[in-house]
Amino acid sequence: MIEVENLTKFYGPRPAIKGISFSVNKGEVVGFLGPNGAGKTTTMNILCCIMPATSGSARICGHDVFEESMEIRKKIGYLPETPPLYPDMTVTDYLHFAARLRRVPSNKVKASVDRVIEKCVLKDVRNRIIQRLSKGFQQRVGLAQSMIHDPEILILDEPTIGLDPIQIIEIRKLIQELASSHTIILSSHILPEITQICRRVIILNEGEIAAVDSLEGLTSSLNKTERFILKVRNDQNLIPEKLSALENVISVTAEQDGRFLIECKMNSHVQDQVARLALENSWGIEELKIVSMTLEDIFLRLTLEENEPDKEKNGVNA
């Protein structure tokens, strides 16, 4: 449904994205993940025909974003990072305007507005002025705007940024509902969001794609190692040394309060040896648990590996 090939965009002399390629199938929910300035918004802006790419091509439903942008604009709903709201309008007026702007036929405008108001739970605020709404409601109005013309594709740029935890859960739930009937591209630098909503992740870093994979794929491909935390009562100087002397242990990092992060080879059952060592030396085990790899780790690993390739091999860091 969406095919991007070698897309490059320069802002003056500075490249924002450098030759990225990916594709999204119909009905998929894909997450763009990356730190600020990785090129997420730029990619989305190009897909939404807001700005042309410097080189490369992007096709949506077989239409080129540059050549046939009007066709694409009818099929895409876009929620930019800052929702594009006119503060002096009421919610209903604004959605009416958005519907007309998206070329919803005039006899269907009212029905469309009612549909998105229902879907985004805006009934109670429909006649209020947007300026006076809370950030959470404003975000929902922005989301309502993006789906007013019932688009096949929704592109959402950091939809939960700046919301409080309850609002985040609400918006997330809404997106999950939408996921069943739409193709969605979602960007975020908040990782749990991506894990909860997206089937597939595209990790961007400094304008390049660091990885494209399903979540499970990413975790397993990077899980060549296993990590666990050991917490002891009697902190001793020799602990890191003794731990790293064990077979299969790759690195030991001392953290605060007698915690040690131990990284070892996959399925090497180092825990047994660590426990034995702790008992023999009466360190006083408080905690010994496996740390599963979060998306944060994957992300950091992918982005840092390129910059600091030697760090992994450094052994004992403490």
Add this chain to the structure above:
Amino acid sequence: MRNAWVIAKRDMGSYFNSSVFYVVTTVFLVIYGFIFSQILTFFSFQSVQAGQFRGMNIGLNLNEMVIEPSFHNMAVTLLLIIPILTMRSFADEKKSKTYTLLLSSPIGLKEIIFGKFLACMTVVTVMILLSSYSIGFLLILGEPEIGPIATSYLGTLLMAGCYVAMGVFASSLTDNQIIAAVLAFGMSLFMWIIGWAAQAASAGLGEVLQFLSLIDHMQRFLKGIVDTSDVIYYLSFILFSLFLTHRVLDSQRWR
């Protein structure tokens, strides 16, 4: 064009729902009213004098002595007022990030620009029409000629169209409303006084400069003459400004 109307309707709504329109119109009407009353007082003073000395009433003409200078002064007042109305058209959209909504919609840049122009133009027309009460007085109390009044309105609207088009252009250059207003005012004033350079310039260049001046084309309208070259001048001025706006906004997308 339906799309341009969608844009224009929203913009007009935002003008009429905010205090900007009311404050600007009030200021405009107060200043215009003051100027008009001064001109009228002077005229009646002269009329009284003319009554005392026979033979002096030749040349006392309501059109020439009241209506013409009133429109002249209205043109100056509009020069100061219109940049305040046009400054938000694109600058505000860019600042509040609503511009992305317009850009990602299935609607052409030309339609967006024309819609913005149409909205400002409608607001300015309403403002100018509100000032017509003064002509109403004259129609009740005196016997001015209708023809020159009609052409004066036509000329004033065309000239206001040029201010609006330049204002929209200035607004497309920046996301700062104040800069947009100052630029619009500067450009309008410059296009007004460009004729002054005509005297110093060589004959050929002088003629061109004189022709470019906004105010020069107004004179014939005020006298009751509709010259197609004046109409074409104003219309092409408007179109050229809107064309420049299109170039600016289009090139901004590539940056």
